[in-house]
Amino acid sequence: MIEAIWARLADAQSGQRPKYQALRAAIVGAISGGDWMPGERLPTEAELAQLLPYSLGTIQKAYGELVKSGLVVRARGRGSFVAPVDRRMSEPWHCRFLADDGTILPVYPRLLGHEVAAKDPRWAGLFGPQVKIIRIDRTISISKEFEVLNRFFVANTLAKSLIRLPRAKVETINFRVFLTRELGLPISRTRQTISMADRRTWRRLGLRSRPHLLLEAIAYTPDDDVVYFQENYIPPNPRKLLFESELRF
Amino acid sequence: MIEAIWARLADAQSGQRPKYQALRAAIVGAISGGDWMPGERLPTEAELAQLLPYSLGTIQKAYGELVKSGLVVRARGRGSFVAPVDRRMSEPWHCRFLADDGTILPVYPRLLGHEVAAKDPRWAGLFGPQVKIIRIDRTISISKEFEVLNRFFVANTLAKSLIRLPRAKVETINFRVFLTRELGLPISRTRQTISMADRRTWRRLGLRSRPHLLLEAIAYTPDDDVVYFQENYIPPNPRKLLFESELRF
DNA sequence: AGCGATTTGTACGTATGTATG
DNA sequence: CCATACATACGTACAAATCGC
Numbered sequence: 194m195i196e197a198i199w200a201r202l203a204d205a206q207s208g209q210r211p212k213y214q215a216l217r218a219a220i221v222g223a224i225s226g227g228d229w230m231p232g233e234r235l236p237t238e239a240e241l242a243q244l245l246p247y248s249l250g251t252i253q254k255a256y257g258e259l260v261k262s263g264l265v266v267r268a269r270g271r272g273s274f275v276a277p278v279d280r281r282m283s284e285p286w287h288c289r290f291l292a293d294d295g296t297i298l299p300v301y302p303r304l305l306g307h308e309v310a311a312k313d314p315r316w317a318g319l320f321g322p323q324v325k326i327i328r329i330d331r332t333i334s335i336s337k338e339f340e341v342l343n344r345f346f347v348a349n350t351l352a353k354s355l356i357r358l359p360r361a362k363v364e365t366i367n368f369r370v371f372l373t374r375e376l377g378l379p380i381s382r383t384r385q386t387i388s389m390a391d392r393r394t395w396r397r398l399g400l401r402s403r404p405h406l407l408l409e410a411i412a413y414t415p416d417d418d419v420v421y422f423q424e425n426y427i428p429p430n431p432r433k434l435l436f437e438s439e440l441r442f
Numbered sequence: 443m444i445e446a447i448w449a450r451l452a453d454a455q456s457g458q459r460p461k462y463q464a465l466r467a468a469i470v471g472a473i474s475g476g477d478w479m480p481g482e483r484l485p486t487e488a489e490l491a492q493l494l495p496y497s498l499g500t501i502q503k504a505y506g507e508l509v510k511s512g513l514v515v516r517a518r519g520r521g522s523f524v525a526p527v528d529r530r531m532s533e534p535w536h537c538r539f540l541a542d543d544g545t546i547l548p549v550y551p552r553l554l555g556h557e558v559a560a561k562d563p564r565w566a567g568l569f570g571p572q573v574k575i576i577r578i579d580r581t582i583s584i585s586k587e588f589e590v591l592n593r594f595f596v597a598n599t600l601a602k603s604l605i606r607l608p609r610a611k612v613e614t615i616n617f618r619v620f621l622t623r624e625l626g627l628p629i630s631r632t633r634q635t636i637s638m639a640d641r642r643t644w645r646r647l648g649l650r651s652r653p654h655l656l657l658e659a660i661a662y663t664p665d666d667d668v669v670y671f672q673e674n675y676i677p678p679n680p681r682k683l684l685f686e687s688e689l690r691f
Numbered sequence: 692a693g694c695g696a697t698t699t700g701t702a703c704g705t706a707t708g709t710a711t712g
Numbered sequence: 713c714c715a716t717a718c719a720t721a722c723g724t725a726c727a728a729a730t731c732g733c
Contacts, residue, residue: 435634
């Protein structure tokens, strides 16, 4: 239970920051790392205060922030729990379409391949200078109704661990979850834009039906480094594309 | 200086809630009521702790929340200040378009009018049965480049306080901010969808240019009650529509 | 239904660190 | 170097909700 914290805490505390922030980071790590699963009960304040060299107030502050960010839910007399998934924010699909009844349509990804991304002035701005960028292409069939073309751009170093995976896995994997869970790369913020893909682009990409929407997404670490960039070309379709955002009070 | 708080505080405290929340509400009131202007210096922690029957910790907690919500900025050794307007939180426009340089394009809203919304089976599901829904129509010119038609649906009771405002204010106001700040209606979650507006709809609404996008947004309280629902009809345009998810850490 | 143990929520008071002026 | 003021941290106390007996 509590062991999951120790190593992460030492790690988090090393970088000279307030105790409550280190503790918060350690708990986030334990949750996103899978040590503590959704619904699972977390240590009580008193437990932590006893087992860690932190006071009650410090622990409360850490827990308090986790509650506000939605990762933890607490109740008097019951305890603190990892928030169940459906109470959490945008589970990581950038591209979620709704059925008529409001449920999320199933997606069927298919891997097309990967290659070194063409030079683009945008890369320097996003990833920094002289970072080699790999592009991974997939098509994602939305409930077999229509297909979204997904182009995923990521630094060479990260791409390697993705590409090494067995094909079946690369096909279906959610990159964002993989990067968080496996590589310990937390993503704290995403920025998404929607626009009309311009004519030349969808011709160049060989897209069939006419005016495609372009959904771009950039994922950032807490330090505002870019983890990945992706483009989704969405053909005309009758479905609703979902975005959720959770705010501060 | 401090007088601005007193009356508001008594008011806020009446409703039996924690002191730190009452204090926060009172400060928000003083700011949005114009008593304390952007950039102005706020009382120090020690001052408040002396003048009010609150302890330092309580005051710190209230200030802390205001900082997180972006309404107040603080600096060691200097003091606490009402956040200058441009430093304030990503003002929660649902409809924000980006210029080529990544800045947000200015919006110019114009009020069209309001009326009782037509019956719609959706209302019962959203707002509950037998709630009278008012529709407020506005057009929002995006940087004078194109116009978005905004239809804002809200319960009769809330609509009243909106409609009572002077016209100039209703035109430019951000409803979401107003509901939060003035009516103390916290919005903790929004759900947005994008789809292609169907042909019949944009004909019915008298929209000129062809295939409009429909951006729908639902805002929820922390208890998952619906505060408002809105539709935005977006004509074809070359701009990027921005979504940000400010997440966990 | 009552009672006590547990656990979070709020509040207080104090102490020390650190950036500003 | 000193006073100011925010930032972090500790320890304590009590209220309020929950759960098991």
